[in-house]
Amino acid sequence: MNSVSAQLILVLTSLLLSLPVVEAVAAGDAIALLLGVVLSITGICACLGIYARKRNGQM
Template structure:
């Protein structure tokens, strides 16, 4: 009998395969590209801010 981790690995591979069949999004103009870059930048900065907040509360500095 297959282990539980084998099931998760095979389901991830199947999920990536299904996602690869979907059509990709294309930037139609410069505004779309700028919005994508701005959104990614805000997301990364927000993630780092949350990570820093978590680290400070874990160390008792906040």
């Protein structure tokens, strides 16, 4: 899982470095969108994990 996190950080950093400084508002919107997508996917995976544990009787 650490390699996935490291790759995600690398991709986000490269995206941030490639954005021009002049478009600060657009860059902020892009960062907010990326964070929203990442947090949504993390939340969905967490809910699926809880569901799977309850279904297997581990909780």
